[in-house]
Amino acid sequence: MVTMPDEFHAQVQGSSTAGNGLFATKDIPAGGLIFRKTRPLIGVLDIGHLADTCSNCFVWTQDHSLLEPTDVPKEVKACTGCQVLRYCSKKCQSQSWKRHHKHECSVLTKAPTPHLLPQAVRATMQITRMRESGVMAEDDWEGLVKLDSHYETVESMGGERFETLQTFGMGAWQYSTPTPRSFSILDSQKMFARVLVNALTLVSPSFDPMGICIDPIASVANHSCDPNAVAVMDHPGLSFRALRSIKKGEEVFISYIDSTEWFAMRQKLLKAKYHFTCRCSKCEHGPTLREDQFAIRPKDLSKKWKRFADDHVKESPELGNEEGCYVGPTPDDRRASILLALAWDEIKQAQAYAFTPISLSAKIEKLEMGMRLHYQSKLFAITRQPWPQFRHELMVAKLSTSNMQDAAIAWMQAVKTYFLIDPVLYPQSFHPVRVVHVWTLALLTLYIVSDADSHPAFKGLVESCPSLPHVVYGLLREVAENVGKSHGEGTKFAKVVTDKFEQMKMDTFGGDAMLERVMRDHLKDVWVGFRTVADWMEY
Numbered sequence: 001m002v003t004m005p006d007e008f009h010a011q012v013q014g015s016s017t018a019g020n021g022l023f024a025t026k027d028i029p030a031g032g033l034i035f036r037k038t039r040p041l042i043g044v045l046d047i048g049h050l051a052d053t054c055s056n057c058f059v060w061t062q063d064h065s066l067l068e069p070t071d072v073p074k075e076v077k078a079c080t081g082c083q084v085l086r087y088c089s090k091k092c093q094s095q096s097w098k099r100h101h102k103h104e105c106s107v108l109t110k111a112p113t114p115h116l117l118p119q120a121v122r123a124t125m126q127i128t129r130m131r132e133s134g135v136m137a138e139d140d141w142e143g144l145v146k147l148d149s150h151y152e153t154v155e156s157m158g159g160e161r162f163e164t165l166q167t168f169g170m171g172a173w174q175y176s177t178p179t180p181r182s183f184s185i186l187d188s189q190k191m192f193a194r195v196l197v198n199a200l201t202l203v204s205p206s207f208d209p210m211g212i213c214i215d216p217i218a219s220v221a222n223h224s225c226d227p228n229a230v231a232v233m234d235h236p237g238l239s240f241r242a243l244r245s246i247k248k249g250e251e252v253f254i255s256y257i258d259s260t261e262w263f264a265m266r267q268k269l270l271k272a273k274y275h276f277t278c279r280c281s282k283c284e285h286g287p288t289l290r291e292d293q294f295a296i297r298p299k300d301l302s303k304k305w306k307r308f309a310d311d312h313v314k315e316s317p318e319l320g321n322e323e324g325c326y327v328g329p330t331p332d333d334r335r336a337s338i339l340l341a342l343a344w345d346e347i348k349q350a351q352a353y354a355f356t357p358i359s360l361s362a363k364i365e366k367l368e369m370g371m372r373l374h375y376q377s378k379l380f381a382i383t384r385q386p387w388p389q390f391r392h393e394l395m396v397a398k399l400s401t402s403n404m405q406d407a408a409i410a411w412m413q414a415v416k417t418y419f420l421i422d423p424v425l426y427p428q429s430f431h432p433v434r435v436v437h438v439w440t441l442a443l444l445t446l447y448i449v450s451d452a453d454s455h456p457a458f459k460g461l462v463e464s465c466p467s468l469p470h471v472v473y474g475l476l477r478e479v480a481e482n483v484g485k486s487h488g489e490g491t492k493f494a495k496v497v498t499d500k501f502e503q504m505k506m507d508t509f510g511g512d513a514m515l516e517r518v519m520r521d522h523l524k525d526v527w528v529g530f531r532t533v534a535d536w537m538e539y
């Protein structure tokens with residue numbers, strides 16, 4: 001696969017939003033490329049991915065969702081020096097060695113538990129070593145040190161957060177032997193703070209979080225909860241693509257958080273991690289937009305659910321008082337806050353469970369409990385967070401068991417997401433998250449259709465929705481039509497999608513364009529039947 005060269009249609013300049021920002025240097029259409037870098041300046045894997053992901057190209061050996069099995073390396077081999085970073089090929093190892101690892105390998109070797117060093121500490125050490133060894137370009141360095149660190153803000157607040165900055169920043173400095181000459185302990189602590197505020201999540205092309213990256217161009221983009229751009233990764237490439245048309249000279253905004261959250265939660269998350277009060281075009285409206293609307297008014301909660309909330313608050317009087325769960329001043333609003341807090345708490349607990357078989361069943365139980373709370377209380381709209389998050393987590397967990405009944409449920413939930421949720425949360429059909437969801441659904445549907453004879457659970461689905469083979473065609477077609485805008489023509493993901501679609505067309509129509517046209521014209525009717533699947537699961 002040819003690596004696509006860097007391309008920039010944006011530049012860094014002073015912003016009226018905050019400090020510096022990123023600005024378009026030409027008119028960019030919706031779905032167009034804003035910039036692409038062959039790789040971010042610094043990219044480090046989280047602790048969990050060190051053992052199964054290439055530390056150079058970030059290809060993940062367990063990525064079954066996106067790539068053909070032949071495209072995913074079976075294993076990654078450890079660097080013989082540090083035994084921490086792993087690579088999928090000699091080429092990746094050699095590139096990483098030349099770029100930074102030869103200056104970092106012995107540092108990791110000497111660190112007491114290098115596999116357990118937090119990602120932000122490893123990123124800070126990598127920056128320190130690259131700077132000290134003279135391998136970081138001056139422009140990149142200048143770009144990095146100009147980024148906001150908020151060190152002084154955290155210092156003035158004191159407490160645990162400041163202690164963390166001090167301890168981890170000092171740790172990064174101490175481990176970065178030989179003792180940095182151009183870098184004091186305070187510099188290291190400030191750099192650690194900068195990493196925390198400016199890192200983007202390193203994700204797989206299917207948006208699984210894998211680590212963090214810091215880059216003087218990408219990290220300079222300011223935030224909006226109604227962003228006009230989104231970061232997309234094509235391991236190891238990093239690009240920003242436009243979610244709507246952007247005029248030359250207009251500021252480019254990405255969302256630092258899940259912008260589908262409700263107002264109070266967005267404000268809380270942004271304040272806690274990025275130290276600012278968001279006044280974007282969405283937050284300007286306060287808690288009045290769709291993200292905050294419940295399915296019923298809190299005062300219309302049934303007696304049973306009012307009692308449920310009251311009983312919970314008797315046990316934990318502070319429940320629902322959290323800043324992120326504020327709904328309003330009345331006792332009924334307070335009850336809604338309590339249910340929201342319970343749901344939020346449940347999803348955090350579910351996310352904390354690992355993907356081992358025992359933890360998985362506990363995780364699924366928690367998620368199902370949360371889904372029932374949403375459904376039975378009737379308070380939450382199906383598109384109101386955290387319900388969509390519960391559904392997503394449940395799908396991922398169910399697909400991680402080897403039980404075919406679970407896979408069938410995950411599929412029905414994915415169809416619900418496809419018809420009822422994603423078009424609301426991600427209105428653009430080419431939104432990368434939405435495209436990845438459609439792709440996953442297409443592959444899952446194909447799996448069900450292909451294995452229907454071997455698994456009763458799948459057979460039942462195919463019998464109830466006989467047009468499923470045609471659905472696979474329609475879904476793959478949808479992804480193929482959008483992938484140029486969502487991920488970019490020529491990306492690895494686009495190639496995998498195009499190859500799969502072409503292969504499917506060849507298998508089904510044998511290259512007969514007429515047959516394919518008939519199928520295309522028939523898709524509207526197929527979709528009427530397919531849409532009914534979205535209602536098969538109660539919640």
Ligand SMILES: C[S@@+](CC[C@H](N)C(=O)[O-])C[C@H]1O[C@@H](n2cnc3c(N)ncnc32)[C@H](O)[C@@H]1O
Pocket residue numbers: 017018019020021146147148150197198199219220221222223224273274275276277278279280
């Ligand atoms: C990743 S940096 C973005 C670059 C930053 N403007 C700079 O000059 O270094 C994140 C920081 O920028 C500021 N920021 C980003 N978006 C903002 C917004 N919408 N409103 C206010 N401050 C924002 C906050 O201080 C935040 O911690």
